[in-house]
Amino acid sequence: MINNLIEGLKIGDRKHLSRAITLIESTLTSDKLLANQLLENVIHLTGNSIRIGITGPPGVGKSSFIEVFGEYITSLNKKLAVLAVDPSSKISKGSILGDKTRMENLAVNPLAFIRPAANHAQLGGIAEQTFETILLCEAAGYELVVIETVGVGQAEIEVNNLVDYNIFLHQIGSGDELQGIKMGVLEHADLIIITKADGTNLDQAIFTQNQLKYVLHSNSQKDKNIEVFSIFEPQKMADIWAIIIKEINLLKKDGHFDSQRLMQKENLFYEKLKLSIIEKFLAENRIKIEDIFVKFKTGEINLNSALQKLI
Numbered sequence: 001m002i003n004n005l006i007e008g009l010k011i012g013d014r015k016h017l018s019r020a021i022t023l024i025e026s027t028l029t030s031d032k033l034l035a036n037q038l039l040e041n042v043i044h045l046t047g048n049s050i051r052i053g054i055t056g057p058p059g060v061g062k063s064s065f066i067e068v069f070g071e072y073i074t075s076l077n078k079k080l081a082v083l084a085v086d087p088s089s090k091i092s093k094g095s096i097l098g099d100k101t102r103m104e105n106l107a108v109n110p111l112a113f114i115r116p117a118a119n120h121a122q123l124g125g126i127a128e129q130t131f132e133t134i135l136l137c138e139a140a141g142y143e144l145v146v147i148e149t150v151g152v153g154q155a156e157i158e159v160n161n162l163v164d165y166n167i168f169l170h171q172i173g174s175g176d177e178l179q180g181i182k183m184g185v186l187e188h189a190d191l192i193i194i195t196k197a198d199g200t201n202l203d204q205a206i207f208t209q210n211q212l213k214y215v216l217h218s219n220s221q222k223d224k225n226i227e228v229f230s231i232f233e234p235q236k237m238a239d240i241w242a243i244i245i246k247e248i249n250l251l252k253k254d255g256h257f258d259s260q261r262l263m264q265k266e267n268l269f270y271e272k273l274k275l276s277i278i279e280k281f282l283a284e285n286r287i288k289i290e291d292i293f294v295k296f297k298t299g300e301i302n303l304n305s306a307l308q309k310l311i
């Protein structure tokens with residue numbers, strides 16, 4: 001079964017890719033062994049894509065942007081995978097169903113693959129197996145892997161650990177345009193795009209673009225690109241792609257692309273190690289922990305000695 005999966009993946013078959021992702025998302029111990037076997041067999045085929053993060057608040061237009069982006073990319077005869085990670089909807093699948101309908105054309109495009117990531121999101125962030133899912137997409141020959149993430153909690157910062165290039169989408173609203181965005185989020189973005197720049201929004205979008213340029217450029221972020229976009233002007237995607245590819249090529253040329261990936265690997269390794277240690281410790285010491293917690297709760301011992309007794 002596993003050999004079949006490996007062969008299917010290598011020739012880029014979407015059904016096999018889907019099944020491979022399901023396997024690495026499985027929490028069954030027997031599946032985990034197969035998943036490792038699978039990854040080991042295709043690891044030499046990974047790493048060759050450009051990994052792009054699309055982040056922004058709910059409803060800002062991420063899926064709509066990706067639909068237009070995907071159509072453009074596939075028109076260049078490149079294969080594109082979209083992984084929608086939604087840390088906010090652990091139970092409801094509302095947003096994910098919405099994504100399917102908002103990427104209607106992409107969903108039936110033979111050069112595209114759309115997959116909502118499983119919601120075993122850790123600590124309110126990115127789903128646990130997203131990194132491995134990216135590797136599988138690369139093994140299946142996808143040249144671009146796009147990760148859509150709702151910007152809640154630390155997700156938009158965490159996505160930096162997975163992607164080469166991070167695009168933050170911002171939507172104008174009423175009142176003070178800059179009030180709602182955190183500076184840190186903007187600083188982590190490689191490109192900022194103000195969405196829905198059409199109709200009565202257009203003037204305000206351009207105003208916000210200038211405002212953001214002013215703020216960022218006076219914050220020693222001189223080179224940051226800030227663009228406006230509307231899905232009703234899909235031809236503008238060529239300019240946006242030109243910006244992205246130019247910056248990616250610069251990153252590759254000066255070595256940043258590779259060093260960033262190495263740093264991401266290091267972060268992922270230690271993050272996962274920490275989580276595994278915590279999980280193992282909690283599982284192995286459940287009764288002892290409860291026991292000491294009761295003592296701490298009732299005031300029998302203080303916090304420090306409670307922790308010392310445990311570790």
Ligand SMILES: Nc1nc2c(ncn2[C@@H]2O[C@H](COP(=O)(O)OP(=O)(O)OP(=O)(O)O)[C@@H](O)[C@H]2O)c(=O)[nH]1
Nearest residue numbers: 057058059060061062063064095102150196230231
């Ligand atoms: N006028 C206008 N509306 C847009 C544009 N892009 C997206 N929208 C609308 O904005 C709404 C939200 O768009 P989505 O693409 O689903 O936004 P999202 O960020 O993916 O939303 P979530 O995944 O739920 O967080 C939809 O009703 C879109 O039709 C645009 O360029 N112009």
Ligand SMILES: [Mg+2]
Nearest residue numbers: 062063099148
């Ligand atoms: Mg969406």
